[in-house]
Amino acid sequence: xxxxxxNGRAAEVAESGARLLDxxxxxxxxxxxxxxxxxxxxxxxSVLIGERVVNSCLVPVSxxxxxxxxxxxxxxxxxxxxxxxxxxxxxxxxxxxxxxCAAEALLRACPRPTIDQVxxxxxxxxxxxxxxxxxxxxxxxxxxxxxxxxxxxxxxxxP
Amino acid sequence: MAxxxxxxxxxxxxxxVTGAARYVDDLTIAGCWFGATVRSxxxxxxxxxxxxxxxxxxxxxxxxxxxxxxxxxxxxxxEDDQPALAKTEIHHVAEPVAxxxxxxxxxxxxxxxxxxxxxxxxxxxLSLFDATRVFREYEITKGDVAAARAHADLIVEGESTTGAQxxxxxxxxxxIAQPRPGGGITVLGSMQCPFYVHRALMRVLGLPSEKVAVxxxxxxxxxxxxxxYPSMLAAHAALLSRKAGRPVKMVYDRQEDIAAxxxxxxxxxxxxxxxxxxxxLLAMDIDIALDGGAYCTLSPVVLSRGTIHAAGAYxxxxxxxxxxxxxxxxxxxxxxxxxxxxxxxxxxxxQVERVARALGIDPVDLRRRWLLREGDTTATGxxxxxxxxxxxxxxxxxxxxxxSSPPPPPPRRRGVGVSLYLHGAGFTGSxxxxxxxxxxxxxxxxxxxxxxxxxxxxxQGTRTIFAxxxxxxxxxxxxxxxxxxxxxxxxxxxxxxxASRTCMVVGRVVEEAxxxxxxxxxxxxxxxxxxxxxxxxxxxxxxxRAGPLAVxxxxxxxxxxxxxxxxxxxxxxxxxxxxxxxxxxxxDPDTGEVEVTRLVAAADAGRVVHPVLAExxxxxxxxxxxxWALTEEVKYQDGRVLNDRLATYxxxxxxxxxxxxxxxxxxxxxxxxxxxxxxIGELPMDGPGPAIVAAVAQATGVLLPELPLLPEKxxxxxxxxxxxxxxxx
Numbered sequence: 001x002x003x004x005x006x007n008g009r010a011a012e013v014a015e016s017g018a019r020l021l022d023x024x025x026x027x028x029x030x031x032x033x034x035x036x037x038x039x040x041x042x043x044x045x046s047v048l049i050g051e052r053v054v055n056s057c058l059v060p061v062s063x064x065x066x067x068x069x070x071x072x073x074x075x076x077x078x079x080x081x082x083x084x085x086x087x088x089x090x091x092x093x094x095x096x097x098x099x100x101c102a103a104e105a106l107l108r109a110c111p112r113p114t115i116d117q118v119x120x121x122x123x124x125x126x127x128x129x130x131x132x133x134x135x136x137x138x139x140x141x142x143x144x145x146x147x148x149x150x151x152x153x154x155x156x157x158x159p
Numbered sequence: 160m161a162x163x164x165x166x167x168x169x170x171x172x173x174x175x176v177t178g179a180a181r182y183v184d185d186l187t188i189a190g191c192w193f194g195a196t197v198r199s200x201x202x203x204x205x206x207x208x209x210x211x212x213x214x215x216x217x218x219x220x221x222x223x224x225x226x227x228x229x230x231x232x233x234x235x236x237x238e239d240d241q242p243a244l245a246k247t248e249i250h251h252v253a254e255p256v257a258x259x260x261x262x263x264x265x266x267x268x269x270x271x272x273x274x275x276x277x278x279x280x281x282x283x284x285l286s287l288f289d290a291t292r293v294f295r296e297y298e299i300t301k302g303d304v305a306a307a308r309a310h311a312d313l314i315v316e317g318e319s320t321t322g323a324q325x326x327x328x329x330x331x332x333x334x335i336a337q338p339r340p341g342g343g344i345t346v347l348g349s350m351q352c353p354f355y356v357h358r359a360l361m362r363v364l365g366l367p368s369e370k371v372a373v374x375x376x377x378x379x380x381x382x383x384x385x386x387x388y389p390s391m392l393a394a395h396a397a398l399l400s401r402k403a404g405r406p407v408k409m410v411y412d413r414q415e416d417i418a419a420x421x422x423x424x425x426x427x428x429x430x431x432x433x434x435x436x437x438x439x440l441l442a443m444d445i446d447i448a449l450d451g452g453a454y455c456t457l458s459p460v461v462l463s464r465g466t467i468h469a470a471g472a473y474x475x476x477x478x479x480x481x482x483x484x485x486x487x488x489x490x491x492x493x494x495x496x497x498x499x500x501x502x503x504x505x506x507x508x509x510q511v512e513r514v515a516r517a518l519g520i521d522p523v524d525l526r527r528r529w530l531l532r533e534g535d536t537t538a539t540g541x542x543x544x545x546x547x548x549x550x551x552x553x554x555x556x557x558x559x560x561x562x563s564s565p566p567p568p569p570p571r572r573r574g575v576g577v578s579l580y581l582h583g584a585g586f587t588g589s590x591x592x593x594x595x596x597x598x599x600x601x602x603x604x605x606x607x608x609x610x611x612x613x614x615x616x617x618x619q620g621t622r623t624i625f626a627x628x629x630x631x632x633x634x635x636x637x638x639x640x641x642x643x644x645x646x647x648x649x650x651x652x653x654x655x656x657x658a659s660r661t662c663m664v665v666g667r668v669v670e671e672a673x674x675x676x677x678x679x680x681x682x683x684x685x686x687x688x689x690x691x692x693x694x695x696x697x698x699x700x701x702x703x704r705a706g707p708l709a710v711x712x713x714x715x716x717x718x719x720x721x722x723x724x725x726x727x728x729x730x731x732x733x734x735x736x737x738x739x740x741x742x743x744x745x746x747d748p749d750t751g752e753v754e755v756t757r758l759v760a761a762a763d764a765g766r767v768v769h770p771v772l773a774e775x776x777x778x779x780x781x782x783x784x785x786x787w788a789l790t791e792e793v794k795y796q797d798g799r800v801l802n803d804r805l806a807t808y809x810x811x812x813x814x815x816x817x818x819x820x821x822x823x824x825x826x827x828x829x830x831x832x833x834x835x836x837x838x839i840g841e842l843p844m845d846g847p848g849p850a851i852v853a854a855v856a857q858a859t860g861v862l863l864p865e866l867p868l869l870p871e872k873x874x875x876x877x878x879x880x881x882x883x884x885x886x887x888x
Binding site: 073092095115122133 | 164173178180326412595775778780806811814818
């Protein structure tokens with residue numbers, strides 16, 4: 001058996017050559033992760049393994065044994081979600097779950113990215129609707145709000 | 160507080176950012192089988208038969224061929240020339256010939272591979288340049304071109320070409336068909352036009368209207384690509400479902416989607432322009448050829464829009480446009496954002512650049528001189544109202560000048576190019592008059608307000624703007640409006656979600672219906688002596704005491720517009736939207752690579768209903784145009800798409816585009832909703848292509864009027880000028 005955690009909950013599936021994408025969608029019912037091309041070019045199937053963003057269509061499920069997998073359903077970043085809605089970062093929405101996973105990986109590794117760091121970090125996630133400008137705005141706004149939130153939390157915690 | 164003009168949160172936003180939105184492939188239906196398609200591998204041939212591999216266990220699957228079609232073997236559209244399944248003749252590679260349904264997708268694919276087609280190949284026409292069979296032709300005549308040419312100081316001639324372009328919505332095409340008790344069928348899936356699918360299904364299945372229901376699921380992008388093809392896929396899923404007696408899901412993978420579905424029409428446009436030395440425009444003579452592919456599908460209307468836009472945003476007293484769309488043995492070309500206009504607008508903008516060079520006049524000054532002003536007439540003789548050509552041009556230039564860019568790192572060369580264009584919103588000619596799009600607003604049984612329309616949300620924001628328009632007309636917060644899922648069995652036919660018509664045309668109907676509903680509700684309140692603190696409370700009282708209340712309205716085109724289909728003249732559209740771009744590029748002379756370092760878009764789409772959504776349309780369209788201009792080449796070999804993958808068909812990524820600079824100009828259209836909205840969906844696709852090519856021309860000194868402008872072409876041009884000796888060694 002392959003044992004791993006998805007969005008903080010234990011998962012157990014039979015050992016097979018199945019793609020992580022199919023296990024998430026078909027076995028675990030996590031349909032937020034989408035298939036755009038099936039060959040790792042579009043990024044609609046992006047999820048986090050640990051802190052790293054991967055194309056789940058290219059990952060055999062046996063590779064995630066013992067790992068922590070995070071999908072859009074478990075992303076738990078209200079600032080990022082709000083920014084995508086309000087800045088217009090999601091239009092048709094099909095790339096959005098993968099795009100937000102890639103953005104989350106960036107913000108964890110680099111809490112205050114520059115615009116060029118955002119452009120580079122999202123380059124594996126294709127969007128055909130937005131032209132990307134509003135996605136950049138959403139990611140930068142979420143970074144700012146998270147940093148402000150942490151600063152406020154830090155000040156509250158200070159004696 | 161009014162919601163129009165504000166950045167309210169889109170109504171489908173939260174579902175999309177949490178992964179809760181359910182697209183067609185996310186739906187599981189008990190007992191559902193999966194479909195696969197057997198397709199032709201030759202571009203033209205006689206279908207002699209179909210052989211099933213004897214070793215395969217055919218009892219485990221269902222096979223459908225043309226012989227199983229209960230109604231007409233046709234996908235109903237304009238000419239009704241495209242079969243649902245080829246029967247005797249193959250007209251293009253990837254043409255559907257047979258269908259398989261099986262309990263698993265793997266088994267369905269295996270069965271499809273176990274079917275061999277016996278085809279006798281026939282000679283094929285594979286390029287526009289060899290095509291002779293004409294699907295449709297048009298001619299526009301304004302003034303006297305021959306007489307005007309006799310008085311010219313100069314005649315400038317030139318040709319422009321554009322290639323096919325794949326819509327590349329990120330969600331591939333998909334449908335689920337379910338038999339209904341009593342012999343009907345329900346089809347749900349990814350689409351733009353539920354009533355197109357409805358009409359096609361009735362015809363293929365031979366069913367009356369009430370036995371067919373079509374429901375749009377959350378749709379992951381369309382851009383025209385889900386205008387006509389969903390009728391084909393829905394027909395296939397339905398045929399399988401009826402034979403198998405169970406639900407059948409068909410979802411294409413990316414390769415099948417690119418190989419088989421429609422693309423933008425390739426074009427070849429020739430211009431011959433008569434001018435005086437001082438830049439006075441005397442006459443335009445334009446010849447257009449579009450590659451329609453193997454079947455007529457939507458080509459006549461793509462061509463008519465292209466023809467009407469061919470003279471661009473310019474006032475020319477004498478114009479002749481001759482146009483035709485021709486048959487080739489490639490998969491049919493179809494709707495893609497802009498619908499023929501981007502091709503002909505590219506050509507006219509290239510011609511402005513040529514004339515400016517020939518006369519030694521700055522191309523921007525030439526545009527200022529030629530552009531259509533209020534009261535001038537277009538090529539079809541339509542007087543310009545709510546025009547904004549001058550304003551969008553100056554606003555785009557002002558935005559460009561408001562910032563300076565760092566100089567390009569050597570050896571890269573900088574260039575700046577400009578484009579100016581217009582885009583007619585709504586159906587062409589008398590289309591809206593014939594269509595009579597309908598929409599309704601009602602107080603539902605539970606007392607809530609609902610908008611009922613067939614217009615689909617495909618990412619552009621239909622649900623949000625309908626909620627805004629209805630809310631403001633009713634005088635309630637927009638959160639109180641539910642926009643009902645398009646289901647042909649319960650929404651009126653608003654017409655298709657195409658042609659930049661959803662806001663301007665259907666939005667106006669929604670607004671009128673909501674206004675009337677408010678009046679009726681208030682009248683009911685008075686007569687029933689009901690007092691309520693607000694309209695929402697009154698609506699709940701109404702539903703409780705007297706049941707639902709609905710108002711349906713029909714679109715009425717603006718008064719006084721006339722179109723003559725025979726003469727191809729008159730008011731081609733209710734109104735035009737206007738756009739201008741400034742593109743700044745860096746060209747690497749060693750690699751031919753082009754980087755767009757800045758892209759400014761100024762757009763007038765009348766009153767802006769939602770600034771974020773409006774900018775989103777402009778930015779998204781601009782980047783699709785950037786891809787069409789620089790990287791998106793559909794490569795065909797013997798009629799087959801060679802690059803049918805995301806790894807080989809290259810659309811722009813976040814690393815390929817600058818932060819776009821968008822300027823919204825608001826020139827209200829008296830007959831639009833919300834005090835003057837026009838259509839915006841397609842306009843942004845028209846201008847970046849020519850602006851980028853003009854910028855490359857300034858950087859390199861060579862005008863290369865062909866899209867996509869690939870690095871190889873730029874290098875070859877530089878070589879031809881003797882600028883790259885090393886390359887010749």
